[in-house]
Every structure is written in C-alpha cells, then in structure tokens.
Amino acid sequence: MSNLSDIIEGFIKELLEANSQRAIEIQRNILAQQFDCSPSQINYVLTTRFGNDKGYMVESRRGGGGYIRILKVSTSIEEELKNFLNESIGDSVTLNKALDLISALRERKIITDREQRIMQSILGDRALKGVVYEDRNKIRADVLKEMILASAENDM
Incomplete structure (x- = not known):
C-alpha cells in the first residue's frame, strides 16, 4: 500500500494531467480535509515532490482565500x-x-x-x-x- 504522501502526489499529478493549462490551483485546507491529514502534510508533499528540480513551480498565497498554484514547467x-x-x-x-x-x-x-x-x-x-x-x-x-x-x- 502506498503511503499518504504518494497518494497525495498521485492525486495532484492527475489534476495536472487533466488540466490543459498545465497549472492548477488548490486550497491546502480543502486538500488536507480530503485526505484526512494536516495541512503540513500537504506542504511536505509540495516541498519534496513538486520542486523546481522536478520540473514544477509552486506558488502559495496564505490567508482566508489563499491557494496553492502548481505549474508544470515546460522548456526546451x-x-x-x-x-x-x-x-x-x-x-x-x-x-x-x-x-x-x-x-x-x-x-x-x-x-x-x-x-x-x-x-x-x-x-x-x-x-x-x-x-x-x-x-x-x-x-x-x-x-x-x-x-x-x-x-x-x-x-x-
């Protein structure tokens, strides 16, 4: 059985593949509720699995209407x-x-x-x-x- 981080990573990658814009916006708290984990678990996955060295750019906006934007970078x-x-x-x-x-x-x-x-x-x-x-x-x-x-x- 996959660990929770693998499951969250897979879910986010599926969202990215389904989105033709190559970017998604998600809310950390909603994602944490969906996977019954703390928001820090979501942060961990974003930090370790979606960094620049893996071809992603992550932008975070905190606060009540905050979101996380994940962009798959495509370059030559x-x-x-x-x-x-x-x-x-x-x-x-x-x-x-x-x-x-x-x-x-x-x-x-x-x-x-x-x-x-x-x-x-x-x-x-x-x-x-x-x-x-x-x-x-x-x-x-x-x-x-x-x-x-x-x-x-x-x-x-």
Whole structure:
C-alpha cells in the first residue's frame, strides 16, 4: 500500500494531467480535509515532490482565500538541462540527491529506464569505494553532469 504522501502526489499529478493549462490551483485546507491529514502534510508533499528540480513551480498565497498554484514547467531540453545542471547539481551532490535527480530525469523522459539504472549504479557508494569518502560527492556531481550531457547529446 502506498503511503499518504504518494497518494497525495498521485492525486495532484492527475489534476495536472487533466488540466490543459498545465497549472492548477488548490486550497491546502480543502486538500488536507480530503485526505484526512494536516495541512503540513500537504506542504511536505509540495516541498519534496513538486520542486523546481522536478520540473514544477509552486506558488502559495496564505490567508482566508489563499491557494496553492502548481505549474508544470515546460522548456526546451537544452534550457532545461542547463538549469538542471547549474541549480540542482552544482559542485557537489549527495547520493540521495543524485538518485532523486536521476529519477526526475526519467520521469520527464529525458533518459531511458536503462540509462537510469546505469547512472544509479555508477554513482553508488559501491562503485566509488576506492574514492576518499570526503571526495565522493564532488566526483559524483562531475560524473552525473557528464552522464546527463552524454545522454542528452543526441536529443539536442
């Protein structure tokens, strides 16, 4: 059984897919009531599952008539890739962050399932066991950037 965060994420993604404008407005309290959870659970899902690195922009307006607007950002692959590399990876990236970024690339159909599995394997601690622990995140970031560029090269 999926956890509540997965269910809320799925519901929001279904709303986005059904909306031809690629943006939705929802009220946090109403959504929380619908899923019988606290508004902070909704905030958690929005923060962890709908960030810029996952291709979404979230705008929130608080107060009585407040709402949350979620917009799926669509840009050219080249522009998306440049932003992704600069903002999401930087000079250093943890294994968990790298795996999240790779999953986001797959979800957005920038890489294939096979490329995702290869990237995950290459960036794992087992593959980097000969590297000093303090240097792994820097090397992981450099390797991840190169793999993304190589996999997207044919698409540009």
